[in-house]
Amino acid sequence: xxxxxxxxxxxxxxxxxxxxxxxxxxxxxxxxxxxxxxxxxxxxxxxxxxxxxxxxxxxxxxxxxxxxxxxxxxxxxxxxxxxxxxxxxxxxxxxxxxxxxxxxxxxxxxxxxxxxxxxxxxxxxxxxxxxxxxxxxxxxxxxxxxxxxxxxxxxxxxxxxxxxxxx
Amino acid sequence: xxxxxxxxxxxxxxxxxxxxxxxxxxxxxxxxxxxxxxxxxxxxxxxxxxxxxxxxxxxxxxxxxxxxxxxxxxxxxxxxxxxxxxxxxxxxxxxxxxxxxxxxxxxxxxxxxxxxxxxxxxxxxxxxxxxxxxxxxxxxxxxxxxxxxxxxxxxxxxxxxxxxxxxxxxxxxxxxxxxxxxxxxxxx
Numbered sequence: 515x516x517x518x519x520x521x522x523x524x525x526x527x528x529x530x531x532x533x534x535x536x537x538x539x540x541x542x543x544x545x546x547x548x549x550x551x552x553x554x555x556x557x558x559x560x561x562x563x564x565x566x567x568x569x570x571x572x573x574x575x576x577x578x579x580x581x582x583x584x585x586x587x588x589x590x591x592x593x594x595x596x597x598x599x600x601x602x603x604x605x606x607x608x609x610x611x612x613x614x615x616x617x618x619x620x621x622x623x624x625x626x627x628x629x630x631x632x633x634x635x636x637x638x639x640x641x642x643x644x645x646x647x648x649x650x651x652x653x654x655x656x657x658x659x660x661x662x663x664x665x666x667x668x669x670x671x672x673x674x675x676x677x678x679x680x681x
Numbered sequence: 682x683x684x685x686x687x688x689x690x691x692x693x694x695x696x697x698x699x700x701x702x703x704x705x706x707x708x709x710x711x712x713x714x715x716x717x718x719x720x721x722x723x724x725x726x727x728x729x730x731x732x733x734x735x736x737x738x739x740x741x742x743x744x745x746x747x748x749x750x751x752x753x754x755x756x757x758x759x760x761x762x763x764x765x766x767x768x769x770x771x772x773x774x775x776x777x778x779x780x781x782x783x784x785x786x787x788x789x790x791x792x793x794x795x796x797x798x799x800x801x802x803x804x805x806x807x808x809x810x811x812x813x814x815x816x817x818x819x820x821x822x823x824x825x826x827x828x829x830x831x832x833x834x835x836x837x838x839x840x841x842x843x844x845x846x847x848x849x850x851x852x853x854x855x856x857x858x859x860x861x862x863x864x865x866x867x868x869x
Contacts, residue, residue, distance in 0.1 A: 516865065518700030545707070545862060546734060576828035578767025587767030589828060611820075613736045613800040619858045620798045623736060625820055644767075646822025646830040652796055679734065680704040681862050 519680035520548075526674050531556035531667035535674045538657040540615075545681020547612040551595060551660060553672030554605045560662035561599035562608055563592050564647075566615075566622060567657055572650040579628070579643025592663070593647040595626050599664060604632040604640070614681075615655040622649040700867075703728075707862040713740060716849035717861045723844050726809050729868025731843070733785070733803040737859035739850040741790040744827035747851035748786030748801060752815065752837045754845060756781055759838045766831035783835030786821040788850060788859075794825035798859065807868075808843035815843060 521544075524537050540547070551562050564573070573593035579586060595608035610626040624647035632640045649655075660674060705725060708717050722731070739746040751760075760783050763776040786801035801821035808815060815837040822830035837843075848861060 516703035516705055518702070519704050519864070520700075520702040545860070574824040574828075576767060576769045576822060576824045576830050578765070578772050578830050585772045587769055587772045587830070589769040589824070611734075611800065611802055613734070614798070614860060617858075619796075620736070620738075621794075621796045623798060623800045623823060625800050625802060625822060627820065644820060644822070644830050644832055646800075646824050646828070648794075648797060648824040650794075679864075681707050681709075681860065 517680050521678045522675065523678045524676045528668055528670045528672045530670050533667045534659055534661035536657060536659040537676050540656055540658065541678060542616045542654060544678035545614065546679040547615050548677040548679060549610040549612060549658065550675045551608045552605065553668045554600050555602045556667040556669040557602065558666045559599040559601050559664055560666050560668055561664060562596040562606055563594060563661055563663055564610070564624070565659040565661060566649045566655045567653060568659060569649065569651065573647060574650070575645050575647040577643060577645040579641045581641045593624060593649060594645050596628055597630055597641050597643065600630050602669065604630060606630045612655065618652050618654055620652060622651070622655060623647070703865050705863045705865050707860065709860045710855055710857050713854035713856050715854050716847055717855065718845060718847050719863050720845040722808065722846070723842065725865050728865030729807060730866040731805040731808050732864040732866060733801070733861065734864065735786065735848070735861045736798045736800045737788045737855045738798045739788045739790040739853055740856050741850065741853045742792065743790045744793040745787050745829065746790045746853070747784050748788050749782040749849055749851060750785045750817065750835070751782050751847045752843055753841060754847070755837070755839065761836040761838070762833060764831060764833045766829065769828045783817050783837065784833055785817065785819040785835070787823070787829050787831065789823055789825050793827055797823060797825040799823040805843060811840055811842055813840060814838050
């Protein structure tokens, strides 16, 4: 029997700037999570990184992107949902698939599609691409923090939505 | 200032009825298997599109193994595929025509990072149509000892409605713990 799914678990739109957003006590009955972020900077550049269960250490990512004039690939030692970050005038959109987040027999894998768009267009800060990430832990994810390594804040109006997909 | 959202609740318990995006079937392997098949898809004719969400690992003696798809048991050279990918140090693209399968992922295999399983999200568009060839697209990747991120498309050059999907690794088996879930998306 078909099971309706893609359920909104939590949603927030910032009404004032914030340096991070945390979803906690995440329901453990779904198979996957989908995180949708759409944000920009309050003052100076911010990026979108994930800390499952507060862990900012045990992440890694591989990314591929195009900037409009060239394409490249790189790796990082963190869980990214952005490439270079966004400013007060550009917007970062990331959709992260968080697979088997409640499993305890495997590391958690993330698949993200990312767009960073400059309002003026054609800027060096404009890019589109994809990222695969791994959290090197077999613990179930019970909380998820979205934060910026630049230590600056997300602007009011930035949105963060978390969905659950059945398995 | 940080924002903390406490006490997320499951606001919509799963089960019953039908929505615009529904879980149809799930197979989670309890032992190794050389393939996974979703069959009898004609019974899902009230959906427009299918999506496979899988997370798998193989036991090939290598760091990775391709994850492959055949439709309706067709083993002929009736498929094509195009790829855009990154390895962490380079990006690339290729296309192949007249092949015997569509690549929908790359799974970590025996010598890759322990406990790493590779995800793919695969869309199969207008699978009930009998007037057009079928198009598949997939996003997949993993960040292990051999890292990879890819966005691939595939074509099955046949206008038959899709009634079965065979998912299999390039060599050997998928191991226990690998999960394959099939979803339906409503349309007109």
